[in-house]
Amino acid sequence: MRERPRVGFLGVGWIGRHRMAAMIASGAVEAAAVSDPDAEMVREAAALAPRAAVCGSLEEMLALGLDGVVIATPSAMHAAQSMVALEAGVAVFCQKPLGRDAAEVGAVVAAARSADRLLGVDLSYRFTDGMRAIAERVRGGDLGRVFAIDLTFHNAYGPDKPWFYDPALSGGGCVMDLGIHLADLALWLTGAAAVEHVDAVLSAQGRPLSPGAVEDHAVAQVRLAGGVTVRLACSWRLHAGQDAVIEAAFYGDAGGAALRNVDGSFHDFTATLFRGTSREVMAVPPDDWGGRAAVDWAQRLAAGERFDAAAGEGLVAAARLLDAIYARS
Numbered sequence: 001m002r003e004r005p006r007v008g009f010l011g012v013g014w015i016g017r018h019r020m021a022a023m024i025a026s027g028a029v030e031a032a033a034v035s036d037p038d039a040e041m042v043r044e045a046a047a048l049a050p051r052a053a054v055c056g057s058l059e060e061m062l063a064l065g066l067d068g069v070v071i072a073t074p075s076a077m078h079a080a081q082s083m084v085a086l087e088a089g090v091a092v093f094c095q096k097p098l099g100r101d102a103a104e105v106g107a108v109v110a111a112a113r114s115a116d117r118l119l120g121v122d123l124s125y126r127f128t129d130g131m132r133a134i135a136e137r138v139r140g141g142d143l144g145r146v147f148a149i150d151l152t153f154h155n156a157y158g159p160d161k162p163w164f165y166d167p168a169l170s171g172g173g174c175v176m177d178l179g180i181h182l183a184d185l186a187l188w189l190t191g192a193a194a195v196e197h198v199d200a201v202l203s204a205q206g207r208p209l210s211p212g213a214v215e216d217h218a219v220a221q222v223r224l225a226g227g228v229t230v231r232l233a234c235s236w237r238l239h240a241g242q243d244a245v246i247e248a249a250f251y252g253d254a255g256g257a258a259l260r261n262v263d264g265s266f267h268d269f270t271a272t273l274f275r276g277t278s279r280e281v282m283a284v285p286p287d288d289w290g291g292r293a294a295v296d297w298a299q300r301l302a303a304g305e306r307f308d309a310a311a312g313e314g315l316v317a318a319a320r321l322l323d324a325i326y327a328r329s
Contacts, residue, residue, distance in 0.1 A: 005301045007069035008033035010058055011088060012045035016072030017263060021048055022291025028298040033061045062088045068301050076085045076169040079104035086111040091118040093297040096180050098315055100171025101328060105319035109312040120297035123184045127292035130259040130271030133282040137257055138189050146190060146256025149230045151182035155246040158236030165214055173214030175325055178234040183321045185248050186230050193317040194225035198324040220325045
């Protein structure tokens with residue numbers, strides 16, 4: 001491993017460039033290559049890293065002898081592109097979802113295990129100050145035994161790319177897009193890997209799903225191993241009265257804690273600890289958290305870290321929970 005790993009950026013739309021800028025600013029890696037079918041996106045990325053090679057494909061990138069690849073392409077490409085990079089001996093940081101179902105995610109994790117290369121996914125809400133504070137309280141036992149989790153993510157706009165609405169390309173609708181973050185938080189904080197029961201209702205514009213459609217509203221009641229009950233709700237274009245409604249609340253027999261967005265913001269959150277009728281504020285805005293998952297991966301790559309078995313198992317567990325919500329298993 002070089003002193004600074006050389007990383008390629010595959011897909012440099014807004015989110016890809018944002019993660020690229022965060023990694024460059026961290027100083028942990030060198031941006032060695034960029035690739036995107038949109039010439040304007042490439043120009044904007046090249047402004048961040050003028051010395052980076054412009055490549056026409058992932059294979060052209062890999063021929064440069066990179067240490068890592070950051071993937072921010074449409075969801076249908078994630079698993080295949082991740083596996084190509086991993087099988088070439090290159091570490092991967094991928095936008096969510098890593099795969100469109102648990103089989104795809106499991107295949108990528110298996111490739112990372114076989115190659116013994118670091119695999120990261122941009123599950124960024126873990127890295128907010130609020131979730132970090134809640135995780136510390138949960139793991140420190142301040143909430144006692146957590147038995148109930150309420151998770152909500154309503155996006156009053158919905159995606160603007162057509163492929164989001166094709167299940168063959170996206171893997172699903174709002175559950176795949178937003179619910180994946182909620183599922184990840186529940187499993188990450190409880191350490192649960194097994195789902196005992198799921199009862200879910202998925203709909204589009206308030207009606208049952210028709211063949212070939214994706215859901216824009218979903219509610220799921222989930223029972224995890226260990227007796228934890230999870231209520232998960234997410235949507236696109238709900239009449240929410242604000243841009244977004246985001247909440248992750250955790251209730252134990254000794255206390256509770258909740259992450260909540262502020263005034264409909266997608267970026268600003270508070271975290272509050274509850275005991276009976278009293279409350280303690282643990283985190284407030286501002287909090288520049290969007291690139292932290294990417295920087296964490298970059299720093300771990302620079303430190304020489306390789307495949308993380310526990311992290312891989314967590315990715316598969318979250319994908320299996322989504323499969324259960326979709327009644328795919």
